[in-house]
Amino acid sequence: xxxxxxxxxxxxxxxxxxxxxxxxxxxxxxxxxxxxxxxxxxxxxxxxxxxxxxxxxxxxxxxxxxxxxxxxxxxxxxxxxx
Amino acid sequence: xxxxxxxxxxxxxxxxxxxxxxxxxxxxxxxxxxxxxxxxxxxxxxxxxxxxxxxxxxxxxxxxxxxxxxxxxxxxxxxxxxxxxxxxxxxxxxxxxxxxxxxxxxxxxxxxxxxxxxxxxxxxxxxxxxxxxxxxxxxxxxxxxxxxxxxxxxxxxxxxxxxxxxxxxxxxxxxxxxxxxxxxxxxxxxxxxxxxxxxxxxxxxxxxxxxxxxxxxxxxxxxxxxxxxxxxxxxxxxxxxxxxxxxxxxxxxxxxxxxxxxxxxxxxxxxxxxxxxxxxxxxxxxxxxxxxxxxxxxxxxxxxxxxxxxxxxxxxxxxxxxxxxxxxxxxxxxxxxxxxxx
Numbered sequence: 001x002x003x004x005x006x007x008x009x010x011x012x013x014x015x016x017x018x019x020x021x022x023x024x025x026x027x028x029x030x031x032x033x034x035x036x037x038x039x040x041x042x043x044x045x046x047x048x049x050x051x052x053x054x055x056x057x058x059x060x061x062x063x064x065x066x067x068x069x070x071x072x073x074x075x076x077x078x079x080x081x082x
Numbered sequence: 083x084x085x086x087x088x089x090x091x092x093x094x095x096x097x098x099x100x101x102x103x104x105x106x107x108x109x110x111x112x113x114x115x116x117x118x119x120x121x122x123x124x125x126x127x128x129x130x131x132x133x134x135x136x137x138x139x140x141x142x143x144x145x146x147x148x149x150x151x152x153x154x155x156x157x158x159x160x161x162x163x164x165x166x167x168x169x170x171x172x173x174x175x176x177x178x179x180x181x182x183x184x185x186x187x188x189x190x191x192x193x194x195x196x197x198x199x200x201x202x203x204x205x206x207x208x209x210x211x212x213x214x215x216x217x218x219x220x221x222x223x224x225x226x227x228x229x230x231x232x233x234x235x236x237x238x239x240x241x242x243x244x245x246x247x248x249x250x251x252x253x254x255x256x257x258x259x260x261x262x263x264x265x266x267x268x269x270x271x272x273x274x275x276x277x278x279x280x281x282x283x284x285x286x287x288x289x290x291x292x293x294x295x296x297x298x299x300x301x302x303x304x305x306x307x308x309x310x311x312x313x314x315x316x317x318x319x320x321x322x323x324x325x326x327x328x329x330x331x332x333x334x335x336x337x338x339x340x341x342x343x344x345x346x347x348x349x350x351x352x353x354x355x356x357x358x359x360x361x362x363x364x365x366x367x368x369x370x371x372x373x374x375x376x377x378x379x380x381x382x383x384x385x386x387x388x389x390x391x392x393x394x395x396x397x398x399x400x401x402x403x404x405x406x407x408x409x410x411x412x413x414x415x416x417x418x419x420x421x422x423x424x
Contacts, residue, residue: 007397007398015397015398017321017397017398018320018321018397019283019304019320019322019348020283020285020303020306020317020318020320020322020397022318075350
């Protein structure tokens with residue numbers, strides 16, 4: 001999993017030691033990245049977002065999927081998700 | 083105190099590796115006194131007396147072996163020189179040819195063999211890449227204008243037009259390609275290399291081979307900013323496992339001896355070999371800065387010692403090049419012009 005190799009700072013700065021590319025993510029992106037690394041499922045992350053930000057689980061799941069699509073475009077996410 | 087001579091002290095917009103090497107040597111375990119070797123009295127290193135204790139002009143390698151060797155022996159005599167670390171492509175064949183004789187006079191080097199040096203010719207790249215399990219961009223080696231025109235009709239633009247050893251231009255149109263072709267032929271002659279452009283990340287590896295298939299360390303970097311001449315201005319260390327494995331295969335397969343740099347383009351899982359440099363790159367201080375002091379390790383190897391081989395460096399270290407200036411008297415320049423030394 002490519003996520004494992006990323007260096008992620010608390011401020012949302014993400015560095016890929018393999019490619020040398022760096023990215024910035026907002027607070028929500030940072031939360032998703034961290035939870036994915038902890039091995040949580042998309043549904044579990046949506047549940048946390050629902051609790052933290054008060055948005056519906058469906059909306060949170062859509063946001064997560066949008067975020068993962070963006071990650072896939074940068075070659076940082078390649079796993080199938082439902 | 084070891085007296086070491088280093089060339090490539092032309093820290094200009096296309097900088098030589100000399101100053102980076104010298105900074106590395108000065109940070110190494112072995113105390114050094116540095117002699118700068120220059121080809122022009124205006125080379126900036128001559129004026130950096132904190133880094134370079136003494137400086138000498140050398141005759142151009144094109145003037146032949148005898149004046150070159152005599153000059154080196156003169157410097158040895160005057161300075162008590164022990165080791166030479168040459169850093170420029172144009173002088174390397176001469177140093178390699180002279181290696182045994184220099185050694186018989188007590189002047190030590192740590193250089194690739196003539197056969198290894200020849201691998202850097204761009205028409206050898208596909209062979210090298212195959213041997214170490216990576217790719218090369220689709221490459222055509224052309225020996226005439228007719229062949230060039232035929233190749234142009236088969237390639238998709240943009241393309242790279244390159245000399246066998248020096249110069250590389252990116253051409254977006256046929257007219258541009260023709261212009262670069264003529265420029266290369268006029269300056270360097272045939273063959274001219276035409277290459278497809280591969281999109282990806284520009285990553286380079288520097289290392290020092292021990293000549294027996296092992297090495298004294300590798301450092302891989304990605305260029306973040308480059309100048310209009312394609313020279314690195316900022317960069318970041320990476321730990322691309324495929325690239326580092328390829329570099330280890332390179333050292334092992336060719337039993338590389340001495341410093342080298344592999345220039346590559348990394349596109350997903352594909353690694354394309356673009357260039358082999360049989361010397362340290364101008365950004366060599368980057369390796370020193372992340373704890374892998376390759377110039378100091380090479381010096382130790384040249385002196386017959388066993389250098390450190392650990393090369394566990396961190397990814398994500400940043401390299402920043404910057405310009406600097408200094409003001410000095412005309413006297414040093416005057417001495418370099420009249421006596422060829424200071």
